[in-house]
Amino acid sequence: MPNASLEIPGAKAPAATSSHGRLIEVLDALVRRAEGEPWGVRELASELDESRSTINRILTALVDRDFAVEEGVGKYRVGPRFRVLMLALSNRSALLSAGRLLLDGLAGVAKQAALLSVYAPHLNGYYVLYCGEAQATLAFRPQIGSVYPLGFGDIGRRFSDFLQHTPGNDSQCTSSRVMNPVAPIAEYEFPPAVACVTRRLSQGLIITVSLHDLGGEDTKRAPASIEKVEAVVSELERLLVEHCGGEQHISADDDSSTVARLEGLLQILCAAPNGYLCSSGIASELHCNAATARKIVESASQASLVFANGKALYPGARLYQWAAQLNNKTCTTAKLCRGVIESLVKETGETVAFLGFDAKTAKAHFIEVVQGWRPIQYTLETGVDVPLYAGGAGKAVLAHLAPSFADGLVLKQLTDATIVSHEALQADLLAIRERGWSVGDGERVLGAFGIGVPFFVDGQVAGSLSATIPQYRKQDCDVPGLVESMKLATQRIGRLLSLGDSILDA
Numbered sequence: 001m002p003n004a005s006l007e008i009p010g011a012k013a014p015a016a017t018s019s020h021g022r023l024i025e026v027l028d029a030l031v032r033r034a035e036g037e038p039w040g041v042r043e044l045a046s047e048l049d050e051s052r053s054t055i056n057r058i059l060t061a062l063v064d065r066d067f068a069v070e071e072g073v074g075k076y077r078v079g080p081r082f083r084v085l086m087l088a089l090s091n092r093s094a095l096l097s098a099g100r101l102l103l104d105g106l107a108g109v110a111k112q113a114a115l116l117s118v119y120a121p122h123l124n125g126y127y128v129l130y131c132g133e134a135q136a137t138l139a140f141r142p143q144i145g146s147v148y149p150l151g152f153g154d155i156g157r158r159f160s161d162f163l164q165h166t167p168g169n170d171s172q173c174t175s176s177r178v179m180n181p182v183a184p185i186a187e188y189e190f191p192p193a194v195a196c197v198t199r200r201l202s203q204g205l206i207i208t209v210s211l212h213d214l215g216g217e218d219t220k221r222a223p224a225s226i227e228k229v230e231a232v233v234s235e236l237e238r239l240l241v242e243h244c245g246g247e248q249h250i251s252a253d254d255d256s257s258t259v260a261r262l263e264g265l266l267q268i269l270c271a272a273p274n275g276y277l278c279s280s281g282i283a284s285e286l287h288c289n290a291a292t293a294r295k296i297v298e299s300a301s302q303a304s305l306v307f308a309n310g311k312a313l314y315p316g317a318r319l320y321q322w323a324a325q326l327n328n329k330t331c332t333t334a335k336l337c338r339g340v341i342e343s344l345v346k347e348t349g350e351t352v353a354f355l356g357f358d359a360k361t362a363k364a365h366f367i368e369v370v371q372g373w374r375p376i377q378y379t380l381e382t383g384v385d386v387p388l389y390a391g392g393a394g395k396a397v398l399a400h401l402a403p404s405f406a407d408g409l410v411l412k413q414l415t416d417a418t419i420v421s422h423e424a425l426q427a428d429l430l431a432i433r434e435r436g437w438s439v440g441d442g443e444r445v446l447g448a449f450g451i452g453v454p455f456f457v458d459g460q461v462a463g464s465l466s467a468t469i470p471q472y473r474k475q476d477c478d479v480p481g482l483v484e485s486m487k488l489a490t491q492r493i494g495r496l497l498s499l500g501d502s503i504l505d506a
Contacts, residue, residue, distance in 0.1 A: 019258045020299035022050065024318075026058050030068060030078045031322050038075040061259040066496055069339060078326065080336040081263070081496050086323040087331070088499055089270040089315060094243035095203065095236070096130065096323075102232045103132030103209070110228060112194060112211045113140040119159050119206040120317045122304040125149045125181040126159050126208070127321050138214045140191055145324035147181040154193035155208050162198040162206065195225035197233045203240060203275070203314040204307025209233050243274045244312075250276070250500045254287045261286050261296055265306065269319060271499040275312040282313070334368035337493050341465070344489045345370045348482055350467040351377045355386060355393045355452075357463045362405070364388055364397060364463070378448055378468045389425055390418050391444035392437075393466035396452030399432035400461035417442040437483050438464075442471065449474040451483060455490035457497045465490050 025048050033039060039047075045055040059076050062068035066081035090096055099116045107114040114132035125147045133139050150160045191212040198208045209232055211225050250268045253260065264286045268276050276282075283293035297313070300306040304318040315323075334354055345352050354368035369380045388394035388401075389409050398406055406429060411420040419425045432438040440450040445468070452466040465486050469477055 018299050020262055020296055021303060022054065023058055023258060023262055024300070024303045024305060026055065026062070027067070027082070028318070030076065031325050034078045034326055038071050038077040041074055061257065065259050065263055067259065067263065080339065083326055083331055083336060084497055085266050085270040086326040089273050089319065089323045090327045092271070093273040093315070094240055098236055098239040099130050102236055103130055106211070106228060106232050107132035107134045110134065110211050110225060111136060112213050113191065115142070115155070115210045115212065117155050117208045117210065118317050118320055120147060120304065120321060122318050123147050123181050126156060127324065129320060129324055136214070140212060140214055142190070143184055144327070145321050146184045148183045149181050152183050153187055153190045154196055155210055158196045158198050158208050159206065166200065195229045197226065197229045199233055199237065201237065201240060204309065205317055205320070250285055256287055261288060265296055265300055267500055269306060269313060269315045271501045273315050275314055277312050333497065337496065338368060340489050340492050340496070341368060341370045344465070344485060345372050347485055348372070348467065349374045350469060350482065351380070353380050353393060353466045353468065355397065355464045355466060357397045357461065359460065364394060376470055378445065378470070380468065387414070387444065390414050390440065392440035392450030392452030393464050395429065395432055395440060396438040396454040396464035396466065397461055399429040399438065400454055414444055415442055415446050419443065436487065447471050451479065451486065453483065453486040453490045455493045457494060458499060458501060462497070
């Protein structure tokens with residue numbers, strides 16, 4: 001399939017008039033209330049000046065892709081798949097990883113707060129992407145991702161001056177919903193800048209790095225401070241060029257819906273944020289023709305989601321803002337997948353455990369257990385190591401590791417039913433691989449019958465879901481039905497957590 005040209009003309013129709021533009025506006029609204037009250041359909045339709053039927057259709061499609069979740073009846077908030085992608089962007093972006101290191105160092109040396117701010121053309125303002133704090137009694141912690149109007153504070157005035165002297169497409173945002181933002185704090189609460197340096201990065205973003213003195217010291221220090229900030233910005237630019245992406249392939253599913261194709265683009269940008277080369281084939285990745293791929297990229301470009309320079313794709317200002325607003329360090333894998341687990345428990349009535357496997361440490365442990373609704377249930381402890389050779393949960397993972405890994409395990413007798421022969425264990429693991437699920441009958445916990453189904457993230461086994469049933473009830477258990485439900489749940493978890501870069505070359 002031919003690749004789409006990614007040259008984006010300067011003037012286009014407003015992004016919000018397209019189906020992708022409307023979808024982006026809904027996602028943006030969900031992010032704004034990520035930690036607040038969920039949106040109702042009527043309220044969101046009024047906010048975006050769209051019909052209720054249109055908003056309801058978009059939200060339903062987002063729920064199907066785990067980009068939104070319904071809370072209660074007709075109330076919606078950000079879904080786990082959205083958070084997974086933004087977390088990937090936060091972890092993989094050279095701008096963020098290098099920026100954190102450089103700004104923390106700058107703050108430490110200067111004994112001042114160091115901010116990395118990004119111009120947001122879609123909002124006619126700017127936001128703080130990262131704040132490096134000095135080790136001091138007094139600290140400044142601006143709300144990351146919150147928008148400030150141009151002209152607000154020294155940073156805003158710096159952006160305004162830069163845009164006036166270097167006009168470009170950035171100062172002519174085409175979104176029909178651009179409005180003058182209201183600052184979240186009063187200007188006197190935002191410490192004045194001792195030094196500001198603004199640059200346009202090769203990735204398309206316009207950034208300002210600034211130092212802010214909280215102690216009210218004399219501004220005679222400014223010349224030395226500016227030199228330090230300029231050195232940091234130059235080093236950041238150098239590192240971004242150094243980390244520029246190579247040939248890559250990000251595989252998305254072949255769903256041709258509007259939501260799926262936008263998800264595919266977001267997946268590419270978040271999995272390869274340091275530059276996805278156009279020669280990699282954006283059209284084939286999005287499972288569409290070149291003309292459709294061009295329209296998708298154009299809509300995203302107009303909405304500041306992506307920057308395309310004809311050679312590569314980079315995350316845009318809006319996408320980095322989403323990542324900043326959704327970067328909740330307490331949002332663990334278990335929390336992201338909890339909705340899937342709870343649905344499985346509600347359907348089956350059995351206690352379900354989420355086993356995570358760490359390939360680096362070669363250890364597994366239960367990180368989430370949701371109790372079933374049947375009268376007698378096993379209570380499983382979280383946070384403790386689980387032997388991979390005993391019980392349904394562990395063997396479901398072990399069956400998909402290299403045979404040499406199982407041969408290297410010390411098989412301890414945990415119960416009379418524990419397998420302690422490597423030969424017998426390998427035979428059992430072969431049977432598990434062939435049927436796709438495992439059984440543990442009193443091997444780890446006396447009187448417990450366990451069924452385990454593995455899940456895979458980007459082609460690698462990452463854990464399992466297991467149902468633990470009292471042995472006296474196993475004869476009455478619909479094992480085929482339970483296994484089928486568990487397989488559907490693990491497939492959903494795998495899709496939820498994967499970035500599609502199992503064969504990423506960069």
